[in-house]
Amino acid sequence: MSEPDQRLYFLLQRAAHQLRTAADRRCVTAAGITTVQLGALFAVEDRPGITQQQLARTLGLRESAVTGLVTRLTTAGLLAKGAHPSEHRAVVLELTDAGAVALDAARPEIDRFNTELRELLGDDGFSRTAAALHRIVHGEE
Known part of the structure; x- marks a missing residue:
């Protein structure tokens, strides 16, 4: 039997693509929204009144992409957008009642998805992976 592939960056890219595709499918079925849209709704829920510029930074997206989103x-x-x-040139974003309903519909599916990942990685592996990815995302060493 050959050694497992050790090209971690390549494997992370492929895994991220497969996980995003699966999560998108599940979120669209459960709530009618993609994972990118879900991320935006979570960010607005966490910070009501967030600006589009702040949302772009939070999501790690270009402002032009966030404008379309x-x-x-x-x-x-x-x-909903507000002044x-x-x-005067900035707008603030608020979650609507329909946005809150979409989040509530997506949460159980996201919880199931995370439970499946926890089962795959084991509790310790899940926690260690989440901590390592958090450090990478937030530039912590």
């Missing part, structure tokens, strides 16, 4: 979410009635209290 926010347009799709507002058109779907999941987010920024001090910056």
Whole structure:
């Protein structure tokens, strides 16, 4: 039997793609939203009144990509835009009731997805992997 592939970056890319595809399928079925849309809704839920620029930083996306994302979410009635209290060109984002319903519909599926990953990696492996990925995402050493 040959050694398992040790090209970690390559494997992470492939795994991320497969996981995103599976999670998207499940979230669309459960709540009618993709994982990127779900991430945006979670970010707005966590920080009501967040600006599009702040949302772009939070999601690690270009502002132009977030503009399209926010347009799709507002058109779907999941987010509402409001005037920024001090910056006349900025808008603030709020979760609508429909956005909260979509989050509530997606949560059980995300919980199941995480449970499956925890079973695959084991409790210790899941926690260690989550901690390592958190450090990578947030630039911590």
